Amino acid sequence: MPFHSQIANISPHCQSFELKITVNLSITAPTRQNWSLFVIFLRREFTGQYLGSVTSVGWALLAPLAMLGIYGFVFGQIFKVRFPEADAVGFLGYLALGMWPWIAFSESVNRAIKAVKGNAALVHKTALPHEIFVYSTVLATFLTHLAGYAVVLLVLALMGKPLIWFMLPVVIYHMFLVLLLAAGLGLIVAALDVFLNDVEHGIPLLLTMWFFSTPILYSPSLLPARVIPYLDLNPMAYIVVNIRQAMLEGRWAPTWIDAAALIASVAVLLFGRWFFNRCSPRFEDFL
């Protein structure tokens, strides 16, 4: 059983009133039972995600590849986007390096929206930690696209693109940050969706806007100079830029910003859990 502990007291000062939130993080100890349930849901996510489609798991690779092709054609061929960072690997290679982390993130969040609602039948009848729905959905989606990323990197290597392979652990570390963010946001959107249907329509739109405001299709150097200092406030921009710098330039020198990024990613997950577990005892009432 989860034990409740007073982890922290956050007291944000809003304009006129003081809002005191007691963070009551129920540490759902990964008991053997919860672990079994998680494994069952995760396995089901993998078998069920593309179940009924002919090409099965291939879609997970095919869809991003198609997007890569479209963006590559439109921006690389028609608009002839050129910037120095992409010279070595070509526009497609440059795009691919940033696109898969984004897809792993946005697909995970998108699929998490329905994680609770899609399991309404179970919420109504069984007593299980609802967090499991979100974690299994997010992890399954994330791992699928991580595998796709591995394939794409392999293809780039076979094509003889000059990628700096010993920086691969840096990529893996940043993908871990992606997972933390996706899980944290996934928890929030899944809980929100139980209360508000609008989430299903609003979040995909927000994610599309987020995609274009992140330097994936373009390099940060093309942005107005006054925007660049604030770029790291967008966690996905921070991650994509770092991954490209590592793989293309072999550069990653952690500073206090990177420490803050790690702490912030963990904080997003913890806040997501707090948000979700505040709502989850009442899911049954609202579904």
Add this chain to the structure above:
Amino acid sequence: MTSQALIELTGVGKNYPLANKATDRLAALWDLLLGRPIRRTRNILHDIDLRVLPGCSVGIIGENGAGKSTLLKLITGVLRASQGTVKTRGRIGALLELGAGFHPDYTGRENISLNAALVGLTQAEILAKTPEIIAFADIGEYIDEPIKHYSSGMVVRLGFAIIAATTPDLLITDEVLAVGDESFQKKCVKWLENYVTGGGTLLIVSHSMYHVQKLCQQALWLKDGAIQKSGDVFEVTQAYLAYHERKSAEATVTDRAAANGDRFRIDSLWINGSDVAQSSNPMGADLRIQGVVYSPDERTPVVVIGIVRADGTPIYGTSSEIDSARLGKIDAHHFSFELVLECIPLLPGAYSVRSHAMDPEGVRLFDTLSLDFVVSGKSRELGFCRLPHHWVDSPVMHSGVQLSDNTDQ
């Protein structure tokens, strides 16, 4: 011994939020995030105190909407109580309504793993138990189909098979036994009886007083979200049935008032000269049923008289029209009837006489008046009626009779 209770509810209440409007839902979300109670709610259950010790069987009865399912959901942990505390111990298995704990998109096999994990089995234990569960459920190749393609009977079979294989310390079931087919029901009731006699603890919601009395020692009657009566199963179920009779009697009275009293009706009914429930009629004695029937239009009505068992199972019925019996005319509107059932062959037990008034054409049934009676006696015969019979002493088989060696004759 306080800590030994499997279920312990103290002052439990449950409020459901009003959640139809988006603004209500948003306000509720805000309340939740601030950690305060939701403001706009409707109370479903209140002040429920309940202790269930191991080995007890408790039947929960009550009208639709009384809060029975909500109570079960609170105990299983699906819902969290708005007031009071819910404590449970041990492994809880639940069969709530149809498809309890099943994911409609998962196959039978996947749902087995899921449910077994929910009662706390490890993956290895689940794998070991799966063949047993599949055999008990006996649903053939449907086991690899998604649950949503199952018939309701198959869902219950699978659910019950999982419960049977995992033998929880506490079994909570909603009205589920009514769904399976005859042979499966038998299998379930037999399993339940073994479970209860083997020390299992059972919490059952049912509208069948027969099942409740058969399986439980104690009962809990919920009315409008509160405990109306609890205790010995017979006391509670009888009080509940009496409540229903009063309720339908009131309904009949208002019916009559509405119809201005001008309908065919049974005015009075006697068994062996008494108009109160008969405590004892020796088996094999005559049963004399007399009464007065009212006719609004001076035509002679048809009287139907039937004998039913206490649980309502019909045994025999006849009418003045079938038997071409003549009623006696008391005055313009009142007719007397008298039926003698000779040497009633009913076995000892509780029965009732039901009399109905019908229009002279025998088409429309207007009124029912029943009167309970008990047949007393000592008999170990089975069933509820003695058929005329005799055994032939030391019978000799004809040479033509073949002794069959197949048993399914």
